[in-house]
Amino acid sequence: QVQLVESGGGSVQAGESLRLSCAVSGRTFNRYNMGWFRQAPGKEREFVAAIGVSGGITSYTQSVKGRFTISRDNAETTAYLQMNTLKPEDTAVYYCAADLNRGRIYLEPRAYDFWGQGTQVTVSS
Numbered sequence: 001q002v003q004l005v006e007s008g009g010g011s012v013q014a015g016e017s018l019r020l021s022c023a024v025s026g027r028t029f030n031r032y033n034m035g036w037f038r039q040a041p042g043k044e045r046e047f048v049a050a051i052g053v054s055g056g057i058t059s060y061t062q063s064v065k066g067r068f069t070i071s072r073d074n075a076e077t078t079a080y081l082q083m084n085t086l087k088p089e090d091t092a093v094y095y096c097a098a099d100l101n102r103g104r105i106y107l108e109p110r111a112y113d114f115w116g117q118g119t120q121v122t123v124s125s
Helices: none
Strands: 004-007 010-013 018-024 032-039 046-051 058-060 068-073 078-083 092-100 119-124
Touching: 004 092, 018 032, 018 092, 018 119, 032 068, 032 078, 046 068, 046 078, 058 068, 078 092
Parallel strands: 010 119
Antiparallel strands: 004 018, 018 078, 032 046, 032 092, 046 058, 068 078, 092 119
8 A cells, every 4th residue: 555645735925935745655656656736626636747757757737837846756755846936826735646657647637546635735915
């Protein structure tokens, strides 16, 4: 069983930064692609960013390109989401997720096998 624990959420002003962390239990971290998703009140969970097992391949949703950076440390079994120049529309619960690598990065939530509990990010104007 793989367990994921997010941290680093909080309340910030527009233009500020936050760094989310996702600590993953188990010794098979480097077999999983990692993704970050978010869900705002009344909306469906949406893809934010994903990273391949070696960290060499990443994908971002258009609205965060140039502002967010996904990374991973396989030795520390942790994934990160650096969020800069935050906007009020980034307000949501952010979830990390793990997908056993099948040769490509998936953007759909249903493709991911394990999920964290979520961390709230609130950006005020």
